[in-house]
Amino acid sequence: MTTPAAEPLLRVQGLKVHFPIKKGVFFDRTVGHVRAVDGVDLAIERGSTYGLVGESGCGKSTLGRAILRLVEPTAGEVLFDGTDVASLEREPLRQMRQRMQMVFQDPLGSLDPRQNVESLLAEPLRAHGLGGGTKGIADKIRGLLDAVGLPSAALRRYPHEFSGGQRQRIGIARAIALEPDLLIADEPVSALDVSVQAQVLNLLEELQERLQLTYLVIAHDLAVVRHISDVVGVMYLGSLVEQAPADALYEQPLHPYTRALMSAVPVPDPVVEETRERILLAGDLPSPANPPSGCRFHTRCPWRQETRCDDEVPVLRELAPGRLVSCHWAEEIRDGVLHPKSAEEVAAVMGVSVRATGAEAQETDALVQGVDQPVERT
Amino acid sequence: MSSVPGGPAGAPVLEVDDLAVTFARRGEQATRAVDGVSFAVGASETVGLVGESGCGKSVTSLAIMGLLPRRGVTVSGSVRLEGQELIGASDSRLRTLRGAHMAMVFQDPLSSLNPTVQIGTQVTEVLLEHRDMSKSEAATEAADLLDRVGIPDPSRRLKEYPHQLSGGMRQRALIAMALACSPRLLIADEPTTALDVTIQAQILELLRELVVDTGTALVMITHDLGVVAGLCDRVHVMYSGKIIETADRHELFARPRQPYTGGLLASVPRLDAGRGTPLTPIRGSARDAIPWAEGCAFAPRCDNAQDDCLTEVSGSVVPLEYDGPGRELRCRHPLEHPPAPSGATAAGAAR
Structure with a gap:
């Protein structure tokens, strides 16, 4: 490669993914958009874990899938090693996918139940014409199983015959079969038991070292992310609210949302549990179809101020080297000038019907008619 | 016991x-x-x-x-x-x-609520059944309950269906139902x-x-x-179906004695540990358990396991035994802890 070492492997600029909300029987009217990803910039260095x-x-x-073009981005650029993946078509895109692979969350759902392990692992090699014929592919597959710690007796077995941890190993073997540069792991351990999680995390780290992989690890478990990542990005309602080197972020989170998130994670140590600061957030995540104005977190933020927060959108700015945060009051919060309010106060001030949405569908009427707007409590 | x-x-x-x-x-x-x-x-x-x-x-x-x-x-x-x-x-x-x-709160709040019945009807059902309330009394009480568990605007929520509530609110509604009769x-x-x-x-x-x-x-x-x-x-x-260790929570986290408990604690990534702190996983998976009648079910995965963990060698199933004040343990080769070099019993006596 001719690219200088300083150039990150992956650079995402202004990426947006909007899903239309359709209505009507005969004519598809688009009545609004769910802004799943709304303007994300990030860069991942070679050999590091984000x-x-x-x-x-x-x-x-959605962000992870948009990088691989498994969903179509609405706007923005995904520069992978200097090439804009977002504008590639057909064959060049197929070629490019050889260099970026994904490990999915549900290890059983992402493996074809009617293919045995040998055929599952041979498929990517055949599709890309790699491995050098039947003999070469067989050797390669044996090497892959060895790399993820499965016995070669596994070749003739089917996914349902394995335990969850072993299935995830198969998924990882399939992803590294093409020797990709970038591996996107979407919740790689959340479906696994605690004692097995550690095995898979250790495997991912070992493979990274051996194959010089670059990882994008997507997870809801902050402890897992801290364990495995060099740089951590925190997302809230479709945009990044904070990005920092892992240790710095956990030592001193700057964004109010990050602080609340970290204080909510239970730590398996009663002594720590009893002494640490707890920030409870009011209410649920607002609807991404109708996000709050200004700072998207202001409806739940314990540090919300009367000025700026409600109407001015904060930009992601660099507070210290490598530490990006999108909060108007980050310095004041860090220095302890501002003090948090309790969840009850926030709820009382904001009116509490900041409607929750989850992944599940909502009535489109409610989405459009803006029931999500905070309603004053009487 | x-x-x-x-x-x-x-x-x-x-x-x-x-x-x-x-x-x-x-x-x-x-x-x-x-x-x-x-x-x-x-x-x-x-x-x-x-x-x-x-x-x-x-x-x-x-x-x-x-x-x-x-x-x-x-x-x-x-x-x-x-x-x-x-x-x-x-x-x-x-x-x-x-x-x-007695009442129970289940894991999946969506599938434990009836999707075709309003939240209000589901909450008042308990009150009508057990507390002999009239319908209007029950409705007021139900709104009170939802308010107590932190659901905003309870009287509107009572008329809604489970899919209109978020996961957290559904779980709150379930807790409200469980608490309706102060079990x-x-x-x-x-x-x-x-x-x-x-x-x-x-x-x-x-x-x-x-x-x-x-x-x-x-x-x-x-x-x-x-x-x-x-x-x-x-x-x-x-x-594998048996209690293998019982302890007060401070004791358990500070001094796990069963190798399985110790293994679980060592294999969880912690938020307050730095990047790259090594995790020590437990070998194998829960599928490798052997029947208790043949020995300690955890023995195939255990680093401390010795021959007498198997019933064949020791002649008896591993019992759940007294292991210091407030502690019980089912293990023949438990983990030792430096602060209490002569075992947990001595540590207990010192207190």
Whole structure:
């Protein structure tokens, strides 16, 4: 490659993914958009791990899929090694996908139940004409199984014969079969038992070292992300609210949402549990079809101020080297000038009917007619 | 068994003694999902049942509530709610107790609510059934309940259907239903597993307040050690249908004795540990368990395992034994801890 080492492997600029909300029986009228990803910029250095965290519905999975063009981006650029993936068509895109692979969340759902392991692992190699014939492919597959710690007896077995952790290993073997540069792992361990999670996390780290992989790890579990990532990005309602090196972020989170998120994660240590600061958030995630004005977090933010927060959209700005945060009051919050309000106060001030949405569909009428707007409590 | 309630009240609210559940299918070997589980919960005490999927923790809770199907299921042992025996009690007896004296919060709030019935109808059903209220009284009470569990604008929510509520609110509605008759016993089966962390924190805070305010005995079933660390007074760790370690939560997290408990703690990435702190996973998966009759079920995955962990060598099944004050342990080669070099018994005597 001729690209200088300083150029990141993946650069995402202003990426937007909007899903239309359709209505009507005969004519498809588009009555609004769910802004799943709304203007995200990020860059991932070669050989590093970028962790993306956020609650369900914040758009982190959609972002991962949009980078691979598994969903079509509405706007923005995805520069992979200097090439804009978002504008590639057919064959060049297919070629490009060889270099970027994905590990999915549900290890059983993402493996064809009617293919045995050998055929599952041979498929990507055949599709891209790699591996050098039947003999070469057989050797390659044996090497892959070895790399993910499965016995070669697994070749003739079917996905249902394996445990969850082993299935995820198969998924990982399939993803690294093409020797990709970038591996996107969408919730790689959330479906696994605790004792098995650690095995898979260790495997991912070991493979990264051996194959010089670059990872984008998407997860809702902050402890997992902290463990595996070099840089962590926190998403809220379709945009990044904070990005920082993992250790710095966990030592001193700057965005109010990150602080609340971190204080909500239970730590398996009663002594820590009893002493640490707890920030409870009011209410649920607002609808991404009708996000709050100004700062999207202001409806739940314990540090909300009367000025700026409601009407001025904060930009992601660099507070310290490598530390990006999108909050108007980040400095004041860091220095302890501003103090948080309790969840009850926030709820009382904002009126509490900030309607929740999850991944599940809502009545489109409610989406359009703006029931999501905060309603004053009487 | 010598489980003594840790709560201030004298008699425990719930006593489970040697509970065993066996699932039988024609032409197949019977599966013993729960195998001699004993524990007690006192008023305003929170007891945690921890374990991985398939260890029998949910079946234990269903057996306590009498919610297991009759067919193909054998339940033995004894479950006493405030002294009344529940195993073998008639259906009508159980119906009067469930909802009124004992209640349960399930894992998946969407599938445990009826999607075609308004929230209000579902919440008032409990009140009409057990508290002899008129419909209008029940409606007012239901709005009160929803308000108490932190659902905003309760009177509007009562007329809505489950799909119109978010996951956190559905779980709150379920908790409101469970609390409608101020039960003495509340069983929460993975109440926060389907929820996001910020919502999980809200629900845990709610449960914590409830235990303090109403003196309800809470049985918390979870796989998340973090949840246990913050909420439970006493913890029972289950593996393959049996309790393998019991301890006060501070003791358990500071000095795990069963290698399985130690392994679980070492394999969870922690938020307060740095990047690259190595994780020590447990070998294999829960599928590798052997039947307890053949030896310690955890032996095939255990680093401390020795020959006498197998029944064949030692001549007896590994028993659950006294292991210092308030602790019980089922292990022949437990983990040792430097601060207490001569074992937990000496540490206990020093206190």
